[in-house]
Each structure stands twice: as C-alpha cells, then as structure tokens.
Amino acid sequence: MVNTDLIGPMLCSKKAVEIMEKNGGGKILNTSSIRGWEHGGRSVVYAASKAGINSFTRTFAKMVAPLNIQVNAVAPGFVKTRNYDNMTKEQCDIFIDQTQLKRWVTEDEISDAFLFLTRNDAMTGQVIYVDAGFTLK
Numbered sequence: 001m002v003n004t005d006l007i008g009p010m011l012c013s014k015k016a017v018e019i020m021e022k023n024g025g026g027k028i029l030n031t032s033s034i035r036g037w038e039h040g041g042r043s044v045v046y047a048a049s050k051a052g053i054n055s056f057t058r059t060f061a062k063m064v065a066p067l068n069i070q071v072n073a074v075a076p077g078f079v080k081t082r083n084y085d086n087m088t089k090e091q092c093d094i095f096i097d098q099t100q101l102k103r104w105v106t107e108d109e110i111s112d113a114f115l116f117l118t119r120n121d122a123m124t125g126q127v128i129y130v131d132a133g134f135t136l137k
C-alpha cells in the first residue's frame with residue numbers, strides 16, 4: 001500500500017520533473033484522501049500513506065517551484081467505486097452519515113478538481129478536499 005500510494009507517486013514525480021524541466025515547466029497531480037487528514041479510518045497504513053502524500057505534495061512543491069512546476073493534490077471523500085462493492089447498505093450509510101452533505105462524491109466531481117488544477121498556474125503545494133463536508137466535522 002505504501003509502495004502504491006506513496007512511493008510510486010514520488011518516483012513518478014521524480015521522473016516527471018526530468019521531462020518537465022526540459023519543457024519549461026509542468027504540473028504534478030497527486031491523489032490523497034480524507035483519510036490523510038488529521039487521522040484515518042481503520043487502516044493505519046492507508047492513513048499514513050495519504051498523510052505522507054500530503055506532506056510530499058507540499059515539500060516537493062517548494063523544491064520544484066524554481067523550475068515552474070506546480071505540485072498539488074486532490075483528496076476525495078467517499079466515491080462509490082468498486083471498493084464498496086462488498087459492503088452492505090448499512091455499512092455504506094455509516095460512511096455517508098459522516099459527511100455534512102449526506103451524500104457520495106461523484107467521480108466527475110473528483111475529475112473536475114483535477115482539471116481545475118491543470119488550468120490554475122497560481123496554486124502549488126495545496127490539497128483540495130472534495131469530500132461532501134467530511135472534514136468539516
């Protein structure tokens with residue numbers, strides 16, 4: 001999990017910078033999670049990986065800013081992908097009840113945030129939470 005969610009993006013970022021530097025700049029987008037915020041759910045390793053990606057996003061953003069490379073992340077809330085296929089409605093309802101808006105976030109709403117970050121040249125080192133109000137608590 002750490003390899004996929006944290007080390008992988010770090011290695012990809014390193015490679016991307018080599019290419020972006022030659023092209024005069026670029027944008028690196030990471031995928032975080034609401035579980036990387038303050039503390040996670042039941043998976044400590046997942047929470048640590050996502051908190052790590054938040055830290056990496058901010059730290060690497062500073063490092064590559066002189067190369068005109070922006071580094072940001074999107075932190076999704078609950079998005080009903082295949083990860084929830086084996087859960088009962090009652091289990092899913094417990095998740096959704098933790099959001100202020102009492103709803104799932106759609107895949108389109110997540111991709112909208114990523115697309116916004118591709119267009120915005122002023123943002124770097126930010127983690128955007130698209131979470132139906134989960135982190136409001």
Ligand SMILES: NC(=O)c1ccc[n+]([C@@H]2O[C@H](COP(=O)([O-])OP(=O)(O)OC[C@H]3O[C@@H](n4cnc5c(N)ncnc54)[C@H](OP(=O)(O)O)[C@@H]3O)[C@@H](O)[C@H]2O)c1
Nearest residue numbers: 004005031032033034035075076077078079080081082083
């Ligand atoms: N769904 C949520 O509620 C939610 C909430 C917060 C954050 N996120 C984050 O959003 C991202 C996508 O989640 P998802 O719900 O869309 O999950 P998903 O449907 O299970 O998709 C995960 C994707 O990652 C790929 N993958 C998994 N292990 C890999 C590996 N070792 N090397 C390369 N690719 C690998 C999978 O490839 P294959 O298709 O080939 O298996 C799949 O395309 C994840 O980073 C997750 O932590 C999701």
